[in-house]
Amino acid sequence: MAEPTVHVVDDDASFLNAMSRLLRASGYLARTYCSAREFLAEPHGDEPGCVLVDLRMPDIGGLDLQAAIAQSRYPLPVLFLTGQADTASTVRAMRGGAEDFLEKTAPKELLLDAVRRAVARSRHELEDRSRREELRARFAAISAREREVLEHVLRGRLNKQIAGDLGIHERTVKVHRKSIMTKLSVRSVAALAQLSQEAGLPVHS
Amino acid sequence: MSLVTVVWSMIAAACLTLAAVHLPVWWRNREARATLAFSVAAICTAAIALCELAMLKAATPADYAAAQRWMNLPVALLLIALAGFAHHYLDARLRWLAVTAIVLRLVSLAINFSVGESGNFLHATSLHAVELMGEQVSIASGERNPWRAIGHLAIFLLMLYFIAASVHAWRQGRRAAALLVGGSLTFFMAASLARAFLVSWQGGDAPSTVSLFALGVVAVMGYALSADLLRANQMVIELSEREREAELVADAANLGTWTRDIVRDTVVASRKLRDLFGFAPGERLSGEQLVQRVHVDDRAAFRDRLSQAARRRGEYQSEFRLVLPDGRLRWVAALGQVDFDAHGQPVRSRGACIDITARKEAEQEMLRLRQDIAHVGRVSVMGQISSALAHEINQPLGAILRNAEAAALFMKHESPDLHEINAILEDIRKDDQRASAVIDRIRTLLRHEQVAMTSLNVRGLLADVAMLLRPDAAVRHVGLEFGVPADLPAVRGDQVQIQQVLLNLILNGMDSLEGLNDRPRSVTVTARRDGSKSVEISVSDSGRGIAADHFDRIFEPFYTTKSKGIGMGLSISRGLVEAHGGHLWAENSAIGATFRFTLPVAG
Numbered sequence: 001m002a003e004p005t006v007h008v009v010d011d012d013a014s015f016l017n018a019m020s021r022l023l024r025a026s027g028y029l030a031r032t033y034c035s036a037r038e039f040l041a042e043p044h045g046d047e048p049g050c051v052l053v054d055l056r057m058p059d060i061g062g063l064d065l066q067a068a069i070a071q072s073r074y075p076l077p078v079l080f081l082t083g084q085a086d087t088a089s090t091v092r093a094m095r096g097g098a099e100d101f102l103e104k105t106a107p108k109e110l111l112l113d114a115v116r117r118a119v120a121r122s123r124h125e126l127e128d129r130s131r132r133e134e135l136r137a138r139f140a141a142i143s144a145r146e147r148e149v150l151e152h153v154l155r156g157r158l159n160k161q162i163a164g165d166l167g168i169h170e171r172t173v174k175v176h177r178k179s180i181m182t183k184l185s186v187r188s189v190a191a192l193a194q195l196s197q198e199a200g201l202p203v204h205s
Numbered sequence: 206m207s208l209v210t211v212v213w214s215m216i217a218a219a220c221l222t223l224a225a226v227h228l229p230v231w232w233r234n235r236e237a238r239a240t241l242a243f244s245v246a247a248i249c250t251a252a253i254a255l256c257e258l259a260m261l262k263a264a265t266p267a268d269y270a271a272a273q274r275w276m277n278l279p280v281a282l283l284l285i286a287l288a289g290f291a292h293h294y295l296d297a298r299l300r301w302l303a304v305t306a307i308v309l310r311l312v313s314l315a316i317n318f319s320v321g322e323s324g325n326f327l328h329a330t331s332l333h334a335v336e337l338m339g340e341q342v343s344i345a346s347g348e349r350n351p352w353r354a355i356g357h358l359a360i361f362l363l364m365l366y367f368i369a370a371s372v373h374a375w376r377q378g379r380r381a382a383a384l385l386v387g388g389s390l391t392f393f394m395a396a397s398l399a400r401a402f403l404v405s406w407q408g409g410d411a412p413s414t415v416s417l418f419a420l421g422v423v424a425v426m427g428y429a430l431s432a433d434l435l436r437a438n439q440m441v442i443e444l445s446e447r448e449r450e451a452e453l454v455a456d457a458a459n460l461g462t463w464t465r466d467i468v469r470d471t472v473v474a475s476r477k478l479r480d481l482f483g484f485a486p487g488e489r490l491s492g493e494q495l496v497q498r499v500h501v502d503d504r505a506a507f508r509d510r511l512s513q514a515a516r517r518r519g520e521y522q523s524e525f526r527l528v529l530p531d532g533r534l535r536w537v538a539a540l541g542q543v544d545f546d547a548h549g550q551p552v553r554s555r556g557a558c559i560d561i562t563a564r565k566e567a568e569q570e571m572l573r574l575r576q577d578i579a580h581v582g583r584v585s586v587m588g589q590i591s592s593a594l595a596h597e598i599n600q601p602l603g604a605i606l607r608n609a610e611a612a613a614l615f616m617k618h619e620s621p622d623l624h625e626i627n628a629i630l631e632d633i634r635k636d637d638q639r640a641s642a643v644i645d646r647i648r649t650l651l652r653h654e655q656v657a658m659t660s661l662n663v664r665g666l667l668a669d670v671a672m673l674l675r676p677d678a679a680v681r682h683v684g685l686e687f688g689v690p691a692d693l694p695a696v697r698g699d700q701v702q703i704q705q706v707l708l709n710l711i712l713n714g715m716d717s718l719e720g721l722n723d724r725p726r727s728v729t730v731t732a733r734r735d736g737s738k739s740v741e742i743s744v745s746d747s748g749r750g751i752a753a754d755h756f757d758r759i760f761e762p763f764y765t766t767k768s769k770g771i772g773m774g775l776s777i778s779r780g781l782v783e784a785h786g787g788h789l790w791a792e793n794s795a796i797g798a799t800f801r802f803t804l805p806v807a808g
Binding site for chain 1: 592593595596597598599600601602603604605606607608610611612614615625629632635636639676679680682
């Protein structure tokens, strides 16, 4: 997986610079944006990372940016930085799903810790997502008929019963079964059931 | 008893008495030369009366002529005395007339004692009697002295002199003196001339009655002088009365009064004034002593006022502190004026002082309270923008911390990139300055010191204010615009107070845009020259303007339409602007409202 990138959005050039240096010194890739618009102009989300957002910005503010990110295709975790914390903004930010809410003058340990957690979470989500996509691709390879057979197998029906249900020969059923197992790369029915569950198919026991 | 003897003796006695009464007056006041002339005239008249008595009672022509000879001496002196009296009492002109007359008369006197038996007779040959007051008196006849014309000419010249003197006095407005004194002197001379003509030249028959006429003149002169004395007396009484009244009034009003004789440098001060200044009742005072009591810091200004009044011949007013002998301080208001003599030199100054300590203390207290209120207003304004300001400070502080942490981590490398470290250090320095600038401006605005009027650059003022307001404006999505022409003159004012006014007006402008999204949100501050002596600064917003029913009330204290305001901002701002000598007012523009205020140009 790619190196995690931390995106920093702040209208204050000096703080942007300093934050970027600290992140680089701590081993992250850092990218800076001096306005929310600049950040939203590019697509994000196919690498692990997080977004550090200044709460108070002219034009599109921090909270609005958070809302926009949440609506995006692959939302990154959002960390808020502020020069002036007030309760209302904090609550709104956390409700909107912010990863954390920190003061700009907080010690680096707190900051980097929050970044680490956010990056980890982003990595997990990315992994989950790629796994899901891989599964979807695998299942997409199954034909319609095979799909029907799979459903019956997942219901726990024997080959003979499936043949009777679908009006086909038992031998055909066995062939379909083998094809499914191969396409999905599983060796046992238990594994098949687990995979199917992961993919989101209904499983009856 | 001989009536003539009695009458002529009485004349002599009366004249001597008059002289005796008036001579001491001259003795005490040598300037009263008219009085001296009068006394001399009176004495001479007495002598004339006695000689004349001898003449009237003469038994032989030789006696008559002798008496007449001696009589000419006091007559001459009398004429000199009368001329002197006219000169001093009537302030006569044409002195040469008098001088010539006197010289002639003296010549005539010399002739009187050298030629013939007297100035009138070369040789008196016979006596005959006439009736006067029921008795027989003597008249002589004989060879007349031809030189008697000189004496008569002298009398004629003196008459002219007296006429001129009367006219002059009349013109001067001293009509009573002109008529009475001048008139009787002239009449005396005229009568003498007439008699001389009739008797001496025409051979008429009349006894010598010079002393009667002389008495008449002396009586008139005496009356005139007495009237003067009486008037002077009355004036002195009135003056005392007035002085007492004035002192009572001054006392009742708590005024201390003083009069200073500049020439002799002595001061007469009322009891109240002495109390005020801390001088003892009997102490001798000079002008300088009074000034020494004035507080050192106020002395120069006070002296300046005095000299201005002396130059411009006017009154002066001054307020200053006194330092009493026991160290106490007192505030005093003084009013005075300078009097000048005929040559334009200051001769006297007079004035009154009153204790205004209570009033001054109240004024100072009020000034302190005003400053307190202004300070509260400032604190409130700062409170309104405090969170934006805190953000503005935390930005650089946060950047400094992050930079320092990054540098520490970089330094842990095997070979740290020194260029990067240098860049970090430079950035830290700049951020520190940034934070300091904001903090300085906040501290300046929050300080609570005495007003300090200096020359202020309008651009600089607006730049400071902009720095404090931009964060807040950014969050509230309001555009701030400033327009100051390059040639705008500097203004005179207190930096803190003017910035407070600007903050108040601009924040108000931003408040008026609250919730409005159908238009560009901006507050514009411009400055322009207003005439040669002032500068006008205006703050306009693009809001909805001031409602008609609020318009008259917005400058009232505690009046506000905002839910979170105490309503003091505009009231305080107006007070501050007016304390600078300017005006603050509001107008509704095509879009939004505009507040304008003026400040005086510096220098």
